[in-house]
Amino acid sequence: MKKSVVIVEMGLRDGLQNEKNVLDSDTRVEFAKRLIEAGTKRVEIGAFVSAKWVPQMAGTAEVIAKTHSLVKSGAISKKIEFSVLVPNERGMQDAIESGVKEVAIFAACSESFSLKNINCTIDESFKRFEPVMALAKKHKIKVRGYLSTCFGCPFEGKVPEARVLKLAQRMHKLGVYEISIGDTIGVADVGQVESLFKKLKKVVPVKKLAGHFHDTRGQALANILAAYKLGVNVFDASLGGLGGCPYAPGATGNVATEDVVYMFHGMGVKTGLNLDKLIQMNSWVAEKIRHPLPAKVGKVGRLMPLGKVVR
Numbered sequence: 001m002k003k004s005v006v007i008v009e010m011g012l013r014d015g016l017q018n019e020k021n022v023l024d025s026d027t028r029v030e031f032a033k034r035l036i037e038a039g040t041k042r043v044e045i046g047a048f049v050s051a052k053w054v055p056q057m058a059g060t061a062e063v064i065a066k067t068h069s070l071v072k073s074g075a076i077s078k079k080i081e082f083s084v085l086v087p088n089e090r091g092m093q094d095a096i097e098s099g100v101k102e103v104a105i106f107a108a109c110s111e112s113f114s115l116k117n118i119n120c121t122i123d124e125s126f127k128r129f130e131p132v133m134a135l136a137k138k139h140k141i142k143v144r145g146y147l148s149t150c151f152g153c154p155f156e157g158k159v160p161e162a163r164v165l166k167l168a169q170r171m172h173k174l175g176v177y178e179i180s181i182g183d184t185i186g187v188a189d190v191g192q193v194e195s196l197f198k199k200l201k202k203v204v205p206v207k208k209l210a211g212h213f214h215d216t217r218g219q220a221l222a223n224i225l226a227a228y229k230l231g232v233n234v235f236d237a238s239l240g241g242l243g244g245c246p247y248a249p250g251a252t253g254n255v256a257t258e259d260v261v262y263m264f265h266g267m268g269v270k271t272g273l274n275l276d277k278l279i280q281m282n283s284w285v286a287e288k289i290r291h292p293l294p295a296k297v298g299k300v301g302r303l304m305p306l307g308k309v310v311r
Ligand code: HMG
Pocket: 014, 017, 047, 048, 049, 050, 051, 053, 054, 087, 088, 090, 091, 092, 106, 117, 118, 119, 146, 147, 148, 149, 182, 183, 184, 185, 212, 244, 245, 246, 247
């Protein structure tokens, strides 16, 4: 097992897409800046999806433009990698115009979720990816892929492993550099994670696999640990455990970044993130979205000598 992992920050996309209070672009840029100051190297900064479908992601182009200005001025580290979610060619055109160097495409492992989330079948979604991949190649843009509902679908229930394996191979053949295996509704358990990732490793190199666990049933940390023990080193998480998917009924937020960092640091596994800064961000984000966040460590802080708690 590697002694370091990479955490891909989802707060600004998967996190905010499910919030009632829509944050303005300046607040989103400040969110990104604080994440970077806490050591975050990979951030999904927004989504070029339809504003009618996900109004929270409107203004993504402005957020990117303002963040790029901060990078240019030296206020934000140049080492940061921003990615943006795109569902189709139109989204990809917007991404190119925005100047991002990475995008993420997403497909479901259940037809009903695909229809509810992007209004097309799984096959149609893969057809939409062809022009996206061609444009990515032309413009030298890295592409990450998500597979959603890998462990269960809010409309269809259990999803067969064989289908996930087939779609992971299909996504891999498209040429994405990494495939994030999504537990969209936080239904997976350790048994399922071990079983699926053992099989996935045989069809996609493990270094190209990432874990994307929502914490709906409190299993996300255990699932991450199980995947890590099988050689997975990249995990998606969102500050404070923000978010969920507006088209996945019952889905709550991603596993909280602070909780994942606490677990890995406790095991001596490096994340490159500053836990205290993340904990301090928790209350800042909670104030902006006007409700407390579900993160455990982020909420109570960590124990310090003499019984003091860092908040
Ligand atoms: P549609 O209505 O079928 O699209 O939506 P359409 O092609 O018929 O176009 C309708 C209108 O949308 C047109 O505008 C298009 O120009 C426009 P109008 O003529 O009506 O003015 N349009 C767009 N506008 C902005 N950006 C675009 C775009 N494409 C078309 N890219 C569509 C299809 C895919 C656009 C829609 O269903 C959509 O935006 N869905 C996004 C849903 C979403 O963002 N869900 C959450 C993210 S996925 C997730 O959270 C899971 C994940 O975290 C992993 C996990 O947890 O498993 C990644």
